[in-house]
Amino acid sequence: MECAVEPEGLFGQANRRYGQLRASSGTEIGPFPLGVAGDESAQLSYGRLRRRVLWRMPSGLYLLGSRAGERRNMMTLNWAMQVCKEPKLVAVSVESDAFTCELVQQAGAFAVSILERSQSPVVRKFVKPAEYADGKLNGFAVFEAQSGCPVLESAVAYLDCHVRHSLVLGSHTLFVGEIVNAGELSSPDSPVLRMEDTKMSYGG
Numbered sequence: 707m708e709c710a711v712e713p714e715g716l717f718g719q720a721n722r723r724y725g726q727l728r729a730s731s732g733t734e735i736g737p738f739p740l741g742v743a744g745d746e747s748a749q750l751s752y753g754r755l756r757r758r759v760l761w762r763m764p765s766g767l768y769l770l771g772s773r774a775g776e777r778r779n780m781m782t783l784n785w786a787m788q789v790c791k792e793p794k795l796v797a798v799s800v801e802s803d804a805f806t807c808e809l810v811q812q813a814g815a816f817a818v819s820i821l822e823r824s825q826s827p828v829v830r831k832f833v834k835p836a837e838y839a840d841g842k843l844n845g846f847a848v849f850e851a852q853s854g855c856p857v858l859e860s861a862v863a864y865l866d867c868h869v870r871h872s873l874v875l876g877s878h879t880l881f882v883g884e885i886v887n888a889g890e891l892s893s894p895d896s897p898v899l900r901m902e903d904t905k906m907s908y909g910g
């Protein structure tokens with residue numbers, strides 16, 4: 707189910723809309739660069755290059771917990787980052803047809819579990835809707851953050867967030883959440899899991 711969130715846009719009227727980008731010659735640019743538009747094989751090889759470049763962007767690897775009523779989920783996610791210092795805002799980008807998207811939209815909250823470097827086998831278990839039983843999601847013990855969203859008990863730290871803004875981008879919906887609670891569950895020195903610690907990739 708696609709989430710319909712704030713169709714007016716992220717920051718309401720203040721949000722500027724940009725028109726078509728043009729080269730100095732007046733030619734329209736994008737989504738393909740000049741010289742590639744109109745040439746199918748050039749587009750294919752440019753598409754591969756663009757994906758390689760996107761995959762070179764470093765990122766963390768997290769579990770995103772969500773909950774609406776008795777429905778809970780956690781999903782593997784690498785598109786997460788702090789995006790504002792005051793207020794303290796964190797953005798996550800979630801597939802618009804994912805179960806998580808529906809839950810975050812309904813409850814207006816999410817929790818980011820930050821994992822220990824050795825936990826890449828755990829993220830492999832959260833790439834489709836998770837099953838909840840006996841306080842566990844897919845067999846992994848979780849606890850409830852103050853928002854009610856699940857956090858992995860064995861995570862090194864977590865951020866509990868209240869959604870302040872959302873925007874349907876296309877395939878993904880961007881949620882910007884204010885941190886309402888943060889917790890450290892292990893020593894601050896514990897190394898955290900990053901995409902580069904795995905053979906996985908996403909997006910591109």
Ligand SMILES: Cc1cc2nc3c(=O)[nH]c(=O)nc-3n(C[C@H](O)[C@H](O)[C@H](O)COP(=O)(O)O)c2cc1C
Pocket residue numbers: 779780781782783784785786799800801803804805806807832833834835836878906907908
């Ligand atoms: C390494 C990796 C990173 C991922 N990163 C994201 C992400 O940043 N955003 C996203 O929406 N899905 C991401 N996914 C896909 C979701 O984990 C997967 O589609 C998800 O479980 C579907 O969500 P659902 O369980 O809420 O239906 C990633 C998957 C993998 C394997």
